[in-house]
Structure formats: C-alpha cells, structure tokens
Amino acid sequence: MNETQQLPLCREPVLRIQPRPADVNMHGDIFGGWxxxxxxxxxxxxxAKRARGRVATVAVKEFVFKHPVFVGDVLSFYAEVVRVGNTSITVQVEVFAERGIPDTQVYRVTEATLTFVxxxxxxxxRPVPAV
Structure with a gap:
C-alpha cells in the first residue's frame, strides 16, 4: 500500500486543494468526511459542465480510502463522466495526494462513483442536453 504513483499526465484535475489544520480528525489525519x-x-x-447547468447529487456508490491525507498534502481530484442518461450523469472521481518537497511522492488516496441528476x-x- 505504500507504493507511490504519478499524477495522470493526460488529464487535468477539476479541483486542487490543500487541507488545513481545521480539517483534521482527532488523530491528526484529514477527516474522511472532508x-x-x-x-x-x-x-x-x-x-454540471456536461448538464450545462445545475445538478444535484443523488447517489454515491462507495469510498475506499487507500492512504491517509495530512495537512500540507496537495490533493488533485480527477473527474470523468462515465455515463449519461435522460436526466442523470454518472461521474468517476479519483483523488491523488502529493506529499513532500523536494522529494514529492504521489499517493492515490480514494476514488468514488457518483450519480447526479x-x-x-x-x-x-430535467433532460441532459445532447452533446
């Protein structure tokens, strides 16, 4: 489980963020709910980009946390639309943590499949517009 990885080179993250001390649980790790x-x-x-407007989360398939996240890690969130229905959009999200400077290590933290309407x-x- 301690194998480091690389960030996906051919994709841009939809979100990048660095957790702060206010985001830790009682053990000092970043809270999973955050x-x-x-x-x-x-x-x-x-x-929302695919729907060209407002969406609401209706389901989350599962979360499996593979590595802890610490204050100071830089998290990159990669999201890919994997299915489009009449009103629903299913998105796969992968999360990577970059840790340490100058010897940066990359860990795949978690992934989840979410469904939005x-x-x-x-x-x-409302119907999802055609491409």
Missing part, C-alpha cells in the same frame, strides 16, 4: 465533500464538489463540477430552476429533474 475528503468526501471535496469529491462531491469535483464530481459536481464535471456533471440535472435539475431546472424549479429543482425538478
């Missing part, structure tokens, strides 16, 4: 919230935000950015101003489902 990471989950950032994953939801990253997935929502990709889904495109919604109109009335907050009711």
């Amino acid at each position: 990471i989950m919230a950032q994953v939801d935000m990253a997935g929502g950015i990709a889904a 495109a919604v109109g101003e009335n907050r009711k489902p």
